[in-house]
Every structure is written in C-alpha cells, then in structure tokens.
Amino acid sequence: MRRKLAAGNWKMNGTGAALAELEALAQTIGTPGCDVLICPPATLLHRAARAAQGSAIAIGGQDCHAAASGAHTGDVSAAMLADTGASHVILGHSERRADHGETDAQVRLKAQAAIAAGLTAIVCVGETLAQRDAGDTLAVIGAQLAGSVPDAVTGATLVIAYEPVWAIGTGKVPTLAQIGEVHGFIRAQLTDRFGMQTGAAVRLLYGGSVKPANAGEIFAVGDVDGALVGGASLKAADFAPIVAALAASRAHP
Numbered sequence: 032m033r034r035k036l037a038a039g040n041w042k043m044n045g046t047g048a049a050l051a052e053l054e055a056l057a058q059t060i061g062t063p064g065c066d067v068l069i070c071p072p073a074t075l076l077h078r079a080a081r082a083a084q085g086s087a088i089a090i091g092g093q094d095c096h097a098a099a100s101g102a103h104t105g106d107v108s109a110a111m112l113a114d115t116g117a118s119h120v121i122l123g124h125s126e127r128r129a130d131h132g133e134t135d136a137q138v139r140l141k142a143q144a145a146i147a148a149g150l151t152a153i154v155c156v157g158e159t160l161a162q163r164d165a166g167d168t169l170a171v172i173g174a175q176l177a178g179s180v181p182d183a184v185t186g187a188t189l190v191i192a193y194e195p196v197w198a199i200g201t202g203k204v205p206t207l208a209q210i211g212e213v214h215g216f217i218r219a220q221l222t223d224r225f226g227m228q229t230g231a232a233v234r235l236l237y238g239g240s241v242k243p244a245n246a247g248e249i250f251a252v253g254d255v256d257g258a259l260v261g262g263a264s265l266k267a268a269d270f271a272p273i274v275a276a277l278a279a280s281r282a283h284p
C-alpha cells in the first residue's frame with residue numbers, strides 16, 4: 032500500500048519569518064497519518080530542517096545540479112541538499128523547464144544524482160494548454176516520463192508529480208476524469224517499464240491549484256496518492272486542511 036504524500040512547494044517565496052508557518056503547520060498536523068513534505072527555497076533549507084526536527088514534516092529542495100561538485104556558480108548539488116537535512120528534491124518542475132530550458136535528459140541526470148545522494152526524486156511532468164487542446168496530453172506525458180525518469184528507481188526513490196502547466200497558480204483545475212486519466216496512464220507507463228512491483232509502489236501526486244476546498248475530491252481519484260501544492264502550502268492555515276483531507280482519504284490499491 033502506498034503511503035500518501037502531501038508536498039508543499041514554496042517556490043521563490045519566504046525568508047526567515049516564513050519558518051513560523053512551518054512551526055505552526057507542525058503543531059497543527061501533529062501525527063497526520065500521511066507523509067508531509069515542505070520544499071522551501073534553498074536559503075531556508077537548513078533552518079527549515081532544524082525547525083521541523085521531531086515533527087511529521089520532512090524537508091526537500093526544489094532543484095539540484097546533476098554533478099556532485101565543481102565549477103557551477105550558483106548551483107547546489109544533491110549531496111548539499113542532503114547535507115542540510117533534506118530528504119527529497121523536486122526536479123523538472125515546469126517553471127524550471129520554462130525559465131531555465133531544462134530538458135528531459137537534464138532532469139533524468141538530476142534525478143540520478145539525487146537518488147545517488149540518498150534523496151527521493153519528485154519528477155514533474157505536465158502538458159501545456161496548447162498540448163491538451165491539440166489532444167497531445169498523453170503523448171507529452173509519456174515522452175516526459177520516458178526521458179526524465181532514470182532506469183534504476185524504486186517506490187522509495189521516485190515520486191511522480193503530474194502538474195498540468197495551465198493549472199499552476201491559475202485557479203483552473205482539470206476535471207476529476209482528466210486527472211484520473213493521466214494518473215492511470217502514468218501508472219501504466221511505470222508498470223510497463225519497471226514491472227508490477229515498482230510500478231505499483233511509486234507515488235503519483237497531482238499538482239495545480241490544489242486548495243482546501245477541492246483537495247478532498249481530488250484525493251478520491253484513483254492513483255492520486257497526494258498533492259504537490261504551491262500557493263496553498265505557504266500558510267499553515269491553508270496547508271493543514273489539505274494534509275487532513277489527504278490523511279482522511281481512502282487508500283488506493
């Protein structure tokens with residue numbers, strides 16, 4: 032049975048004062064019955080990991096370099112993330128693919144580096160509105176999975192986040208049927224490539240305008256094992272109800 036995961040991506044938001052939200056979240060959720068992850072900006076990782084110690088909250092990065100070390104000004108390696116206390120890293124988010132031109136091949140190398148450093152890689156995939164309107168959604172997701180996911184993964188080292196680009200930060204959410212179709216497709220792709228055991232063990236997150244008001248219905252969709260939440264993860268008062276909705280949701284076989 033896959034353990035559910037509520038992951039918050041703070042993106043480029045938050046200075047030291049934001050740690051109060053992390054502490055408030057830890058207090059509010061207690062021991063929630065699902066995994067909870069906060070991915071703050073790199074500048075806050077070390078302090079966030081310290082603030083989360085002894086709580087149910089794990090800490091993750093938002094990107095890493097594919098190399099272990101070297102002349103890469105401004106970049107952070109997977110081992111450096113792990114050294115701060117991070118256990119996960121988000122990779123291939125559509126904002127990084129768009130802002131930094133990250134390719135599937137680069138995301139794959141980053142995921143390999145993350146796993147080698149002992150981190151769980153959360154690999155993001157998702158179609159643009161033009162791709163959906165053209166009927167290309169599954170082809171795009173299939174190509175991203177094939178290109179971005181390394182060959183050696185397990186349910187412990189890989190999480191996939193399906194984030195339709197057009198749903199991120201827009202308040203627009205796919206229909207439950209659309210979410211179910213893509214999650215079912217991702218599950219089938221993973222099972223085809225990695226076999227039944229690994230395919231069934233990898234957790235699949237939905238991301239894109241998840242809020243307390245819509246979390247429950249999204250978590251009821253088959254093969255949705257949790258969420259990758261942006262805006263609504265910044266405040267404990269918004270994220271805690273999403274964690275509670277996930278913990279209360281039925282486990283998917």
Ligand SMILES: O=C[C@H](O)COP(=O)(O)O
Nearest residue numbers: 040199200239240261262
């Ligand atoms: O990583 C998180 C996603 O990009 C979703 O962001 P959002 O919840 O603000 O739409």
